[in-house]
Amino acid sequence: MRPVRRIPTEVHSLGLDAFGEPVLRLRTPPAWQIDPGQAVLADLGDSCGLLSPLFPCEVAPGLLSLPIEADSTFRPGMPLSLAAPIGTGFRPPPASRRWLLASSEAVPRRLLPLLKQGIERGVEIVFAGEPPAHGLPLSIEVVSRLDQGLAWSDYLALDSSRRALPGMLVSLAGAGVVAAALAAEILVASDILCGWGGCGACAVYDARGWFLACVEGPVRPLSSLLERDGRRGA
Amino acid sequence: MALELSSGKTEVRLEKPWLNLPGTLGFSDEARTALDLGQLGALVTNPVSLAPRRPANPPRSLRYPGGLLLHTGHPNPGLRRVVRQHAPRWVSLAVPILVCLLALDERELGRLVEELEAVPQASGLVLMLPPAVADAPARWIQLARELERPVVTLLPLGTPLRAALASAEAGAAAILLGPPRGALECDDRWVEGRLYGPALYPLALQAARELAPILPVPLIVSGGIATPAHARACLQAGAAAVGLDFILWKNPQEFLADEAWA
Numbered sequence: 001m002r003p004v005r006r007i008p009t010e011v012h013s014l015g016l017d018a019f020g021e022p023v024l025r026l027r028t029p030p031a032w033q034i035d036p037g038q039a040v041l042a043d044l045g046d047s048c049g050l051l052s053p054l055f056p057c058e059v060a061p062g063l064l065s066l067p068i069e070a071d072s073t074f075r076p077g078m079p080l081s082l083a084a085p086i087g088t089g090f091r092p093p094p095a096s097r098r099w100l101l102a103s104s105e106a107v108p109r110r111l112l113p114l115l116k117q118g119i120e121r122g123v124e125i126v127f128a129g130e131p132p133a134h135g136l137p138l139s140i141e142v143v144s145r146l147d148q149g150l151a152w153s154d155y156l157a158l159d160s161s162r163r164a165l166p167g168m169l170v171s172l173a174g175a176g177v178v179a180a181a182l183a184a185e186i187l188v189a190s191d192i193l194c195g196w197g198g199c200g201a202c203a204v205y206d207a208r209g210w211f212l213a214c215v216e217g218p219v220r221p222l223s224s225l226l227e228r229d230g231r232r233g234a
Numbered sequence: 235m236a237l238e239l240s241s242g243k244t245e246v247r248l249e250k251p252w253l254n255l256p257g258t259l260g261f262s263d264e265a266r267t268a269l270d271l272g273q274l275g276a277l278v279t280n281p282v283s284l285a286p287r288r289p290a291n292p293p294r295s296l297r298y299p300g301g302l303l304l305h306t307g308h309p310n311p312g313l314r315r316v317v318r319q320h321a322p323r324w325v326s327l328a329v330p331i332l333v334c335l336l337a338l339d340e341r342e343l344g345r346l347v348e349e350l351e352a353v354p355q356a357s358g359l360v361l362m363l364p365p366a367v368a369d370a371p372a373r374w375i376q377l378a379r380e381l382e383r384p385v386v387t388l389l390p391l392g393t394p395l396r397a398a399l400a401s402a403e404a405g406a407a408a409i410l411l412g413p414p415r416g417a418l419e420c421d422d423r424w425v426e427g428r429l430y431g432p433a434l435y436p437l438a439l440q441a442a443r444e445l446a447p448i449l450p451v452p453l454i455v456s457g458g459i460a461t462p463a464h465a466r467a468c469l470q471a472g473a474a475a476v477g478l479d480f481i482l483w484k485n486p487q488e489f490l491a492d493e494a495w496a
Contacts, residue, residue: 049300049432049484050302051483190292197260200309
C-alpha cells in the first residue's frame with residue numbers, strides 16, 4: 001500500500017469546470033502527481049470535523065481542481081492541506097486506442113481527468129450517456145447507450161457512486177458486458193473517512209466479497225464486480 | 235503521565251495517556267502508513283470476531299452538523315486471520331496492543347479468549363459489552379479475565395454510573411467510554427450507528443468530571459476530542475487517559491506530536 005501523504009497546497013483561484021460547476025484550483029508541489037480516478041481528502045472546514053473525500057476534476061502540472069460547493073468561503077492564497085493520493089486510479093492499457101466512458105452521474109465530473117489524459121494520448125473517446133451538452137470537448141462522440149460503443153471500444157472506463165452501483169451493474173449486464181471480454185475498469189465513489197483502510201466506512205461489495213475503496217479502489221477492474229457471465233456481483 | 239492497567243496477574247503500562255478507539259486504526263498495519271503508532275499509549279485493534287464479518291451493506295457514514303453517524307458492521311477477517319496477518323508485527327511496535335473482542339454471546343467470547351492464549355503479543359483486551367449485558371457484565375468479564383491480561387470494558391459515552399460500576403466491580407481493569415449510538419433518517423429509513431465528532435466533546439468532559447471520582451478503576455473517556463487542549467481538559471477533569479477517534483482520520487501526525495501535548 002502506498003502511504004497517504006499530507007500535501008501542502010494553496011488556493012490559486014476559484015472557477016468553473018468544463019461543465020460549469022464550481023471548482024477550487026489549488027497550487028500543488030511541482031513534482032506531485034495524481035492518477036485519474038484517485039481521490040484526495042481535504043479539510044473544507046466541514047462542521048462534522050472530518051476531511052471530505054473529493055475527486056479532482058482537473059489535473060495539470062502544479063495545479064489541481066477540486067469540486068466545491070458554490071458558497072465556498074475559500075480565497076486565493078489560503079493554505080489547504082490534502083491527504084493524497086487515496087487509492088488506485090484508472091490504468092488504461094497502454095496500447096488501447098478506443099475508449100468508451102460512462103457514468104452513473106448526470107454530470108460526469110470524476111471522469112474529466114481521464115478524458116483529458118485520453119485526449120493527450122490521442123485516443124478516440126466515446127461517451128455513453130447524456131452529459132450536459134457543453135461539457136465535453138467536440139472531439140468526443142456521445143452515444144446514448146453503452147451497447148452502442150461496446151463492440152468498437154478496446155477499453156471501458158466507468159464511474160459510479162456506491163449507491164448507484166447495483167443499478168449500473170444491472171444495466172451493464174443488460175448491455176451485454178461480460179467481465180472477461182474487455183479491458184474495463186470502474187471507479188466506485190464512496191464516502192472515505194481515513195483513507196488508509198482503518199475505519200471500514202468505504203467498503204464496497206463485489207463479486208468475490210468486498211473491498212475497501214480507499215486502499216483496494218476506488219478504481220477496480222470491472223471483472224471484480226461482475227461474474228464471468230455478466231451477472232452482477234454479491 | 236503513564237497509566238497502568240492490571241489484571242491482578244499481569245500489567246500493561248501505557249506510557250502516554252491516550253489511545254485510539256477500536257474501529258479507527260485497523261489492526262495496525264493499515265495505520266502504519268498514516269501515523270507513527272509509537273506516539274500512542276496503546277494501540278487498540280479494530281473489533282475482532284471469532285468468524286469473519288462482512289461489512290454492512292452498504293456501510294453508512296452520515297455527516298451532520300457537528301458530527302458523523304457511522305455504521306460499518308465492524309468488518310474483520312476473524313481472529314485467526316487477524317492474528318496470522320498482523321500479530322507477528324505487533325511485537326515490533328513500541329506500544330502495547332489491546333485486542334478488541336466482538337462476541338455475540340458467552341460461548342463466542344470464551345472461544346476468542348481461548349484462542350488468544352496463544353497470542354502473547356496481545357497485552358490486554360478491550361471487551362465490547364452488548365447493551366443487554368452492560369448492566370450485568372460479571373460473566374462476560376470473568377470469561378475475558380481467564381486470559382489473565384488486563385480487560386478494559388468498552389461502554390458507550392452516556393453510560394449510567396451503575397453500568398460503569400458494575401464493570402469495575404466485576405474486575406475490569408479500566409472503563410473505556412466509546413462512541414454513543416444514535417439514529418438519523420436517510421432515504422425514508424432509520425439508520426443507526428456510532429456517533430463521532432466535535433459535538434460530543436462536552437459530553438466526554440462531563441463524563442470525566444462525574445464518573446472518574448467515583449469509579450474504583452481508571453476511566454478512559456473519548457468523544458469529540460479534536461485538540462490536545464481537549465485531551466488535557468479531560469485528563470484534568472479526572473480521566474486517566476483519553477480515547478481518540480475521528481481526529482486520527484483527520485490529522486493524526488500533527489495531533490499526536492509530542493510538543494502539542496506539552
